[in-house]
Amino acid sequence: MNSGIVIKAYSGFYYVKDELGVIFQCKLRGRLKRDKNKNTAIPGDRVQFEELSDGSGVIEEVIPRTTLLTRPAVANVEQVIITFAAQKPDLNYKLLDQFLIMAEASELHIVICLNKMDLVDESAGRAFLKLYENIGYPTIYCSAKTSYGIKEMQNLLHDKISVFAGASGVGKSALLNAIQPGLKLQTGEVSKKIKRGTHTTRHVELLQLHGGGMVADTPGFSYFEMETLAPEELPYLFPEMSEGIGCCRYQDCTHDHEPGCAIKEMVNKGAITENRYENYIIFLKEIQEKERERGY
Ligand SMILES: Nc1nc2c(ncn2[C@@H]2O[C@H](COP(=O)(O)OP(=O)(O)O)[C@@H](O)[C@H]2O)c(=O)[nH]1
Ligand SMILES: [Mg+2]
Ligand SMILES: [Zn+2]
Incomplete structure (x- = not known):
């Protein structure tokens, strides 16, 4: 069995580069295809593949991913x-x-x-x-x-x-x-x-x-992906807020209007800049709005 990385996938073919830099045109083993898409190989996947006598290959296993970007995957x-x-x-x-x-x-x-x-x-x-x-x-x-x-x-x-x-x-x-x-x-x-x-x-x-x-070769991510965030996740994505998380008077504080908010206190002291905090509030409202639309 060989190890490699999928560098490109289209029309049912997977181009896998092995450790020596040789590229193999591979198919996916049938059992992987049936696996509810979970294991379908995408670019960046590390895979185990069998080399066939004609020089092509068959992907036998997709190693669990460390990260996953979508649109495009x-x-x-x-x-x-x-x-x-x-x-x-x-x-x-x-x-x-x-x-x-x-x-x-x-x-x-x-x-x-x-x-x-x-x-x-x-x-x-x-x-x-x-x-x-x-x-x-x-x-x-x-x-x-x-x-x-x-x-x-x-x-x-x-x-x-x-x-x-x-x-x-x-x-x-x-x-x-x-x-x-x-x-x-x-x-x-x-x-x-x-x-x-x-x-x-x-x-x-x-x-x-x-x-x-x-x-x-991808633009990275699109703005929509923010929709998939929950409001309570948002503060964790602002590294400078981490110190204040869990220190507010109310446990379910959204750091917007609540009294006794540790995050707002940090803004007042200058530990979090006004601009970053304003953007936090803008994103929070957008996420809350999306949740309302979905009927939560
Ligand atoms: N002055 C200057 N112009 C640049 C520089 N990098 C790119 N450009 C110009 O900016 C425009 C957009 O560049 P491009 O690489 O197509 O941007 P992309 O859309 O992000 O891929 C082109 O006209 C480039 O010539 C730079 O470092 N300095
Ligand atoms: Mg470009
Ligand atoms: Zn708060």
């Missing part, structure tokens, strides 16, 4: 690079907090990346993310245009499965291209071969980096 992603631009477009802090919450909920290692540093003064650019550094988030400042910070980015991606999340136009494609010229072309070629526009069916592919490590 990809397994075992370890790290998300949440990407924004220093300018063009301006940094949207609410969107940043949304990405952070989804990444925290998915239990991914998080790095916040500020691209297009060539458009701003170095110190001004770094000031944009200071508050997130204070919370403890790792940050990286770079420019796909000048290659500033690209070496550091390559080191961050080394030996991990990562995704780049971020709005359109912040420079994710340009960054990938600066990290490894030609990397994204792999996916373009595939979509041409199967005669589909790149924007129709999306097939996630794990792209291999020369320096070790892989990048999943």
Whole structure:
């Protein structure tokens, strides 16, 4: 039996890369298919497969996943690079907090990346993310245009499965291209071969980096996924709130309007910034609204 990782799946075929980097076109053993979709292999899955005499393979076992991103599905992603631009477009802090919450909920290692540093003064650019550094988030400042910070980015991606999340136009494609010229072309070629526009069916592919490590070719996550959160989970996704959780007067405190709220006390003292707290309240209301719509 061989071990490998599914780098791409479509039309019932699974492309599995073994430990030596050889790619096998595999089918899934019938018993796995019948397993109520639970074990259907997706990109990122670590699998055991049998090699057949014609050089293809059969996946016999899917190893339990450590993480799972959906829409599109990809397994075992370890790290998300949440990407924004220093300018063009301006940094949207609410969107940043949304990405952070989804990444925290998915239990991914998080790095916040500020691209297009060539458009701003170095110190001004770094000031944009200071508050997130204070919370403890790792940050990286770079420019796909000048290659500033690209070496550091390559080191961050080394030996991990990562995704780049971020709005359109912040420079994710340009960054990938600066990290490894030609990397994204792999996916373009595939979509041409199967005669589909790149924007129709999306097939996630794990792209291999020369320096070790892989990048999943997916936008990361979509904003909807927040719907699946429960209101009481939300404070746990703001690391700077953790100290205050469980310290409020009321056990079921939502940290919104209740008296004796430890979280609001932390906001008053400056341990939690006004902006982050405001976004917490916005997300809380959205989640509560969704729950009401579903009739809870
Ligand atoms: N000045 C500057 N422009 C950049 C940089 N990175 C990307 N761009 C430009 O920003 C636009 C969007 O980049 P793209 O990689 O397509 O963004 P994506 O939608 O996140 O993949 C393009 O016009 C790029 O040339 C950068 O570091 N500096
Ligand atoms: Mg792009
Ligand atoms: Zn409270």
